[in-house]
Amino acid sequence: xxxxxxxxxxYRDLNRMVKEAxxxxxxxxxxxxxxxxxxxxxxxxxxxxxxxxxxxGNDLAAFMNGPRIRVMANAQDGIGNTMNAGSxxxxxxxxxxxxxxxxxxxxFIRGDVGYRVGIHMKEYRKQVPVLIAGxxxxxxxxxxxxxxxxxxxxxxxxxxxxxxGDYLGTGMHGGVIYxxxxxxxxxTGREVAAFSLDDADEKVLWPLLKxxxxxxxxxxxxxxxxxxxxxxxxSSRPYGRLYCY
Amino acid sequence: xxxxxPAEFHVRIDHERCRRCKRCIMNCGFGTLSFADRVVxxxxxxxxxxxxxxxxxxxxxxxxxxxxxxxHNEHWLPEYRTNIIKQAxxxxxxLTGMGNDKAYFSYFDHMVLDACQVxxxxxxxxxEPMELRTYLGSKPEKLEFAMEDGRLVQKTPIGPQIQLDVxxxxxxxxxxxxxxxxxxxxxxxAKECNILMNTGEGGLHKDLYPYSxxxxxxxxxxxxGVDSEYLNHSxxxxxxxxxxxxxxxxxxxxxxxxxxxxxxTRMIPAGTDALSPAPHHDIYSIEDLGQLIHALKEATNWxxxxxxxxxxxxxVAAIASGIARAGADIIYLDGFRGGTGAxxxxxxxxxxxxxxxxxxxxxDRLRAEGIRNRVSVICAGGIRHSGDVAKAIALGADAVGxxxxxxxxMGCRLCQKCYTxxxxxxxxxxxxxxxxxxxxxxxxxxxVNLIRAWSLELKxxxxxLGVNAVESLRGSRERxxxxxxxxxxxxxxxxKPAGR
Numbered sequence: 001x002x003x004x005x006x007x008x009x010x011y012r013d014l015n016r017m018v019k020e021a022x023x024x025x026x027x028x029x030x031x032x033x034x035x036x037x038x039x040x041x042x043x044x045x046x047x048x049x050x051x052x053x054x055x056x057g058n059d060l061a062a063f064m065n066g067p068r069i070r071v072m073a074n075a076q077d078g079i080g081n082t083m084n085a086g087s088x089x090x091x092x093x094x095x096x097x098x099x100x101x102x103x104x105x106x107x108f109i110r111g112d113v114g115y116r117v118g119i120h121m122k123e124y125r126k127q128v129p130v131l132i133a134g135x136x137x138x139x140x141x142x143x144x145x146x147x148x149x150x151x152x153x154x155x156x157x158x159x160x161x162x163x164x165g166d167y168l169g170t171g172m173h174g175g176v177i178y179x180x181x182x183x184x185x186x187x188t189g190r191e192v193a194a195f196s197l198d199d200a201d202e203k204v205l206w207p208l209l210k211x212x213x214x215x216x217x218x219x220x221x222x223x224x225x226x227x228x229x230x231x232x233x234x235s236s237r238p239y240g241r242l243y244c245y
Numbered sequence: 246x247x248x249x250x251p252a253e254f255h256v257r258i259d260h261e262r263c264r265r266c267k268r269c270i271m272n273c274g275f276g277t278l279s280f281a282d283r284v285v286x287x288x289x290x291x292x293x294x295x296x297x298x299x300x301x302x303x304x305x306x307x308x309x310x311x312x313x314x315x316x317h318n319e320h321w322l323p324e325y326r327t328n329i330i331k332q333a334x335x336x337x338x339x340l341t342g343m344g345n346d347k348a349y350f351s352y353f354d355h356m357v358l359d360a361c362q363v364x365x366x367x368x369x370x371x372x373e374p375m376e377l378r379t380y381l382g383s384k385p386e387k388l389e390f391a392m393e394d395g396r397l398v399q400k401t402p403i404g405p406q407i408q409l410d411v412x413x414x415x416x417x418x419x420x421x422x423x424x425x426x427x428x429x430x431x432x433x434x435a436k437e438c439n440i441l442m443n444t445g446e447g448g449l450h451k452d453l454y455p456y457s458x459x460x461x462x463x464x465x466x467x468x469x470g471v472d473s474e475y476l477n478h479s480x481x482x483x484x485x486x487x488x489x490x491x492x493x494x495x496x497x498x499x500x501x502x503x504x505x506x507x508x509x510t511r512m513i514p515a516g517t518d519a520l521s522p523a524p525h526h527d528i529y530s531i532e533d534l535g536q537l538i539h540a541l542k543e544a545t546n547w548x549x550x551x552x553x554x555x556x557x558x559x560x561v562a563a564i565a566s567g568i569a570r571a572g573a574d575i576i577y578l579d580g581f582r583g584g585t586g587a588x589x590x591x592x593x594x595x596x597x598x599x600x601x602x603x604x605x606x607x608x609d610r611l612r613a614e615g616i617r618n619r620v621s622v623i624c625a626g627g628i629r630h631s632g633d634v635a636k637a638i639a640l641g642a643d644a645v646g647x648x649x650x651x652x653x654x655m656g657c658r659l660c661q662k663c664y665t666x667x668x669x670x671x672x673x674x675x676x677x678x679x680x681x682x683x684x685x686x687x688x689x690x691x692x693v694n695l696i697r698a699w700s701l702e703l704k705x706x707x708x709x710l711g712v713n714a715v716e717s718l719r720g721s722r723e724r725x726x727x728x729x730x731x732x733x734x735x736x737x738x739x740x741k742p743a744g745r
Contacts, residue, residue, distance in 0.1 A: 039539065043546070059537075062543075119526045120468065127512070147513065171522075239518055239520070241337065242338055243337045243339075245337075
């Protein structure tokens with residue numbers, strides 16, 4: 001196990017230390033006193049374990065391809081940007097543009113998330129990305145979704161705070177969004193419709209929920225007390241009638 | 246409701262010459278031709294792609310403009326009248342392919358190059374070597390050297406550079422908008438000519454991995470096909486912010502062109518529209534762009550240059566300055582004549598500025614700010630021949646990208662129907678029976694021929710200019726003169742009028 005005190009270390013040097021140790025065979029890392037260093041975990045292919053103590057900077061795990069990262073604090077914007085494989089667990093809240101163009105792997109956030117989360121997630125066969133946001137989200141959650149699974153739990157939601165912002169799932173043409181609670185129709189994009197869960201959904205969602213709960217010491221049964229709603233695209237070609245050929 | 250639209254073209258078949266081999270019927274990708282007792286054409290479907298005429302063994306086919314006369318009107322060109330009929334019938338946006346075809350003023354066609362005579366002798370490229378080699382990448386401000394063990398050693402590190410044998414590269418055309426065979430041809434030709442091709446937004450098919458040291462991989466807003474394997478199978482990585490054909494809007498690959506293989510490479514369900522969002526949703530400021538540039542450098546271990554492709558728009562000079570300062574190694578400028586597989590006609594024809602103006606403005610601004618060395622500038626957008634190439638270099642380009650010219654070399658006739666996926670030449674299609682017509686090796690040879698032809702011409706032009714390296718022409722506005730340009734135009738282009 002390699003423990004690095006990241007205090008005062010420039011992000012390029014920090015990331016280089018991790019990559020060089022990984023190339024030499026090290027698989028377990030603990031980074032202490034992280035304070036805004038960017039691109040941690042970026043472009044790494046090896047299946048490393050990285051524990052981040054402190055707030056990582058933007059683009060955590062951008063283009064990441066395998067490592068398992070645990071952040072023991074809040075995190076910033078751009079987590080899992082175009083991520084291909086691996087997992088990220090954030091014991092706090094996170095910022096905007098999480099999981100942008102995500103193509104695989106899992107992101108679990110305990111708290112609230114910001115704007116534009118889960119944009120243009122994609123999937124292919126067995127490669128299905130998953131992003132579970134524990135708290136509330138802001139506008140454009142799941143915009144342009146082409147595949148993958150997005151989950152919004154709304155845990156610890158203060159009375160009166162909306163579960164999501166506006167334009168939920170706008171432009172969606174693939175994938176699925178599971179929302180725990182009720183979704184105001186005026187907040188959703190035109191391209192989605194809400195359904196209740198069926199058996200196939202539960203087979204997918206409950207195991208993911210269990211995994212999520214294990215990460216944070218939560219009780220899935222408590223969470224399942226509030227019914228979920230499924231949002232799916234009503235057309236895989238939402239823009240099929242826009243043009244004259 | 247049947248359409249009121251007149252056919253744009255008329256297929257004229259000389260039935261006396263026709264030997265009823267039906268080759269034309271098999272060749273047409275648009276279903277225009279059929280056989281009754283003789284070859285019969287449904288004129289409304291003809292796109293004037295010339296496939297039938299080219300392959301008719303008897304030369305029995307020609308394509309004419311439908312002689313249906315419109316009452317002449319300089320303001321209401323026939324095209325505008327038929328466009329309205331189309332929209333009245335469909336309620337949809339006009340869609341088109343390739344580049345802006347409207348009669349805008351061409352600055353290239355109003356600039357001429359110098360030649361040496363008498364006092365400054367020209368050079369004969371047949372007998373003296375001409376250097377066309379170009380290196381793309383960020384250059385340091387100065388070089389520092391030190392004496393070490395009696396040897397002069399360079400102390401200044403230089404970032405990654407990509408070598409081109411000639412200052413021309415193949416522009417980005419995505420796998421999806423064009424066929425896999427077309428991509429194969431581009432890769433093989435790029436390797437043989439030691440230049441570059443560009444994957445476009447559609448990802449890199451595994452068959453092209455052997456050519457990856459000659460491939461620019463594009464990271465566009467949809468991030469199709471972008472994973473670490475993709476990023477590392479490349480010569481350099483390009484962030485696509487925009488393109489000249491459709492500045493400000495995203496890409497749209499219709500579901501018809503998303504077959505199983507395209508679906509796998511782009512990681513979206515087959516048959517869905519492949520939509521690239523308008524902005525990158527993680528780039529809302531120049532600092533965000535800097536962040537993505539550095540994320541990509543981090544993801545490729547700082548071993549590759551990062552390029553940023555933008556469309557030429559009004560404030561392109563300021564944008565370019567920002568991009569250079571954000572850490573890009575290369576700026577790719579795409580002018581308003583640039584092509585596309587699909588774009589709304591109104592966007593294609595009415596947005597964006599000419600590449601000549603954009604290039605002059607960007608080169609001037611970067612020089613004025615003392616940062617010209619930080620980036621290589623590639624320009625593209627309707628480069629038609631080596632004369633345009635030479636003029637672009639004189640205006641300041643390090644290299645040019647050619648897209649439309651590349652397609653024409655492959656067989657394209659600029660029929661502008663790429664978005665239908667019915668390209669009879671096997672280029673802009675995914676239909677297997679059409680794609681298999683495009684032989685990657687034979688087509689690669691055509692591309693190699695084109696590059697060779699233009700390189701020879703470029704050498705002749707350099708020789709006439711009295712220089713033996715393209716480096717000596719680069720940014721040398723003094724070698725250009727304007728003909729019929731206004732004072733403002735001359736001022737922006739930074740050139741003198743012919744006669745001065």
